[in-house]
Amino acid sequence: MEHHHLSGANELSELAQGYEKSILEIGFGNGENTAFLAAKNPNALIIASEVYLSGIGSLLNSIAQNSLKNIKIYDDDVRELLLKLPNGIFDEIYIICPDPWPKARHHKRRLIKHGFLKVLANVLREEGTVYISTDWENYAESIEEEVEKSKEDFLFKKISNEGMPITRFQQRAINEGRSIHTFLLTVLKK
Numbered sequence: 001m002e003h004h005h006l007s008g009a010n011e012l013s014e015l016a017q018g019y020e021k022s023i024l025e026i027g028f029g030n031g032e033n034t035a036f037l038a039a040k041n042p043n044a045l046i047i048a049s050e051v052y053l054s055g056i057g058s059l060l061n062s063i064a065q066n067s068l069k070n071i072k073i074y075d076d077d078v079r080e081l082l083l084k085l086p087n088g089i090f091d092e093i094y095i096i097c098p099d100p101w102p103k104a105r106h107h108k109r110r111l112i113k114h115g116f117l118k119v120l121a122n123v124l125r126e127e128g129t130v131y132i133s134t135d136w137e138n139y140a141e142s143i144e145e146e147v148e149k150s151k152e153d154f155l156f157k158k159i160s161n162e163g164m165p166i167t168r169f170q171q172r173a174i175n176e177g178r179s180i181h182t183f184l185l186t187v188l189k190k
């Protein structure tokens, strides 16, 4: 783990200077998409954020098996890290199956909110992108509402997730007969 561990914002800022681009994945779960991104973008720095220990173990296995050299794992709350980073550091951000908090009284805990989208807009470069995928129809509707409030920062469209790996949570949704809703947000010129 030591070699793949990211200590915080200062280390990330220094590391990013040595790469063509920087990509962040938030809540990578078992890391299927992170490993895919790292192999597809060998000249990019991939920052992988997750607090779930068994998932971190799965990604470390995949790093070892596929000799991936461009992944750094941040194992604490990503929201703290994001607030300490300089503006425009990332080219792409991926959030696949953010925790759905399906009960109405818990909806306020959902990650994809107007305020959080503002933080993402700050850490992305001009024309940088946020890829968001959810397997809960009600969350998809609330994402559309939150993005509507962020239209000074982002251009927004619904896209297909074709060509992307299917993650553990997406597979579970498919098995249960639920659909995957995917969005691409592009940072408007600042």
Ligand SMILES: C[S@@+](CC[C@H](N)C(=O)[O-])C[C@H]1O[C@@H](n2cnc3c(N)ncnc32)[C@H](O)[C@@H]1O
Residues within 6 Å of the ligand: 026, 027, 028, 029, 030, 049, 050, 051, 052, 055, 076, 077, 078, 079, 095, 096, 097, 098, 099, 100, 167, 168, 169, 170
């Ligand atoms: C529903 S799971 C989806 C995992 C994976 N992306 C997938 O599709 O299989 C959401 C993950 O986000 C992680 N997560 C939630 N909030 C987070 C935060 N603030 N910082 C880092 N990870 C977070 C959780 O630990 C959890 O593993």
